[in-house]
Amino acid sequence: MAAQVEDAEILRKFQDEKTRNEAFNLLLKKYQQKLYWHIRRMVIDHDDADDIVQDTFVKIWKNLPGFRSDAQLYTWMYRIATNECITFLNKKKQRNNIPLDDVAYELADTLADSTYFNGDKAQLKLQQAILTLPEKQRLVFNMKYYDDMKYEEMSDVLGTSVGALKASFHLAVKKIESFLLSKD
Amino acid sequence: MNRDRGNREWLNDYMSLKQVNPENPFTVPEGYFDSLNEQVLSKIKVEELKKSIPETGFTIPSNYFEELSGNIQARVNVEEALDKGTAAFTVPEGYFDELTGNIQARISIEKAADKETAGFAVPEGYFESLAGQIESRVFVEDALSETGSFTVPAGYFNDLTENILNKTTLEKKEQKGVIIRMFSSAAFKYASAACLVLALGATLLLNRSSSPVEEHNNSFLHKSLSSISVDDIQSYLQTHLDNDNDNRTLLDESKQIDANNLSRDLQEALDTTSQ
Numbered sequence: 001m002a003a004q005v006e007d008a009e010i011l012r013k014f015q016d017e018k019t020r021n022e023a024f025n026l027l028l029k030k031y032q033q034k035l036y037w038h039i040r041r042m043v044i045d046h047d048d049a050d051d052i053v054q055d056t057f058v059k060i061w062k063n064l065p066g067f068r069s070d071a072q073l074y075t076w077m078y079r080i081a082t083n084e085c086i087t088f089l090n091k092k093k094q095r096n097n098i099p100l101d102d103v104a105y106e107l108a109d110t111l112a113d114s115t116y117f118n119g120d121k122a123q124l125k126l127q128q129a130i131l132t133l134p135e136k137q138r139l140v141f142n143m144k145y146y147d148d149m150k151y152e153e154m155s156d157v158l159g160t161s162v163g164a165l166k167a168s169f170h171l172a173v174k175k176i177e178s179f180l181l182s183k184d
Numbered sequence: 185m186n187r188d189r190g191n192r193e194w195l196n197d198y199m200s201l202k203q204v205n206p207e208n209p210f211t212v213p214e215g216y217f218d219s220l221n222e223q224v225l226s227k228i229k230v231e232e233l234k235k236s237i238p239e240t241g242f243t244i245p246s247n248y249f250e251e252l253s254g255n256i257q258a259r260v261n262v263e264e265a266l267d268k269g270t271a272a273f274t275v276p277e278g279y280f281d282e283l284t285g286n287i288q289a290r291i292s293i294e295k296a297a298d299k300e301t302a303g304f305a306v307p308e309g310y311f312e313s314l315a316g317q318i319e320s321r322v323f324v325e326d327a328l329s330e331t332g333s334f335t336v337p338a339g340y341f342n343d344l345t346e347n348i349l350n351k352t353t354l355e356k357k358e359q360k361g362v363i364i365r366m367f368s369s370a371a372f373k374y375a376s377a378a379c380l381v382l383a384l385g386a387t388l389l390l391n392r393s394s395s396p397v398e399e400h401n402n403s404f405l406h407k408s409l410s411s412i413s414v415d416d417i418q419s420y421l422q423t424h425l426d427n428d429n430d431n432r433t434l435l436d437e438s439k440q441i442d443a444n445n446l447s448r449d450l451q452e453a454l455d456t457t458s459q
Contacts, residue, residue, distance in 0.1 A: 021225075028221045036220070040210050050216075050223075057224040058231055119209025126204045146208065148191070173198055180200035 005030065007073040014064055024061060031074065032057070034147070035081045041130075041142045042085040044107045046116045052088055056081045075156035082139060082157055089135065104131045129179035130172075136160075137172035144169055408447070416454065 005026050013023035035056055040049040059080050067076060093103055108131050111117060111124070119127070130138055139158060143149040151162040158165070195202040400406050409417070 024225075024228075025221060028224055032220050032224070033217055036212070036217075037208060037210070040212075046210075046212060053220070054224050054227050058228055061228050062231075116211045116213065117209055118211050120205065122204045123209040126201070127209065145206070173194075173201065177198040177200050180204070 008069075011064075011067070011069060011073065024064075027060070028057060031077055034074075035077060038078065038142070038147070039081055039085055041146065042082075042135075042138065043088060044110045044127075044131075045114065048088065052081070052084045056084050059084070072153070072156060075153050078153075078157040079159075086135065107131050125180060126176065129176040132179060133172050133175060137168050137175075140165055140168045141172040141176070412450065412454075420450075 010023050010026050010030070013019040013026070016023075032053065036049060036053045039052045039056070040046065043049050043052060056077070060077055063080075067073065089103060092106075096103075096106075108128050111127055111131070117124070117127075130141060133141065136158070140154060143154050143157070144151075149157075151165050154160075154165050155162050160168075192206075
């Protein structure tokens with residue numbers, strides 16, 4: 001099973017010109033869904049997530065020859081995906097000339113109208129609550145709640161200290177709990 | 185990635201959140217992940233193709249980039265040679281060593297000069313009214329200079345110096361004495377008037393003082409008889425007075441003297457006497 005292939009093996013194959021494509025295929029199969037869902041939870045819309053995940057893997061392909069093996073491949077790819085998401089959201093704000101809060105409202109509307117969302121009422125409310133958070137808190141909450149990522153790994157991805165991440169997460173959870181209690 | 189999906193005890197503090205189904209509520213189109221690999225690989229190929237093909241239609245001469253370094257180096261050498269040309273200028277020895285001191289000294293002098301001028305004072309409100317005064321002066325000057333509309337013949341000022349010299353230096357050579365224009369003097373006018381008055385007065389006076397004798401002497405009768413001798417007259421009178429039939433009178437006050445008849449008579453008498 002491709003998902004079982006260790007990152008070190010993928011990297012070793014990638015260094016060889018003959019097995020480079022095979023290595024990248026293994027990489028894609030192993031991480032494409034994880035990165036997609038990470039991206040999707042941030043941008044909500046599937047088509048936007050599709051564009052971003054493809055751009056993310058193109059960047060991974062371009063920069064993988066210079067990847068330092070002392071860092072974790074997974075967190076390195078997560079960082080690229082996260083940066084692509086933030087760049088996309090910033091462009092969305094500039095293109096529509098709207099403030100950050102209005103972007104959250106726009107994403108909430110997209111979520112409500114989305115064909116590719118089959119969650120129940122509680123799950124929809126949870127997503128609406130998450131969209132009220134600042135971007136950094138959204139990232140921390142999603143990575144902890146959905147991916148069960150450790151704070152140390154999140155620190156590598158976001159370049160933020162573990163303590164700050166813990167504080168952000170608890171703030172985010174409190175806000176979400178408050179949101180879920182206060183609204184039907 | 186180390187997942188610890190069972191370690192979700194933190195949710196116990198947030199009961200509302202704990203009640204929400206933690207599964208991913210998002211979905212994707214059917215078969216999406218099956219085709220995602222190919223889509224990503226296709227995109228990577230497109231990106232590599234973009235990189236390998238030059239920008240649309242733009243080309244470069246063969247070996248351009250191989251020669252580019254040499255060309256740039258040659259250009260740099262030329263620029264350096266040109267810069268060395270400016271380096272041929274020299275300054276006096278120790279110029280830059282003394283330059284700072286010289287500049288500071290100059291600044292001190294300028295400051296001192298400024299302080300001296302600061303000692304001068306102007307009347308109060310001078311600068312406030314200066315603009316108005318200058319404008320008034322300009323207005324007056326403009327009004328006076330309106331004669332600028334007069335013109336002179338072409339080349340007038342070119343010949344003016346020569347003309348003035350001709351009229352001054354040459355005439356001075358000819359007329360060494362002082363010219364006094366009598367007609368323009370006031371004394372001459374008064375003298376002329378006095379002479380006229382005297383002449384008129386004398387004429388009137390002389391005309392008034394003439395006596396009857398003088399009037400007679402000036403008369404025609406006197407002038408006519410004065411040319412006849414006394415003897416002739418006496419003989420004439422005797423001839424005519426002795427004749428009683430002759431009633432003629434020499435003078436008849438009631439008649440005017442007929443000069444022609446008188447002359448004729450005298451002439452006849454003279455003729456008779458001379459025969």
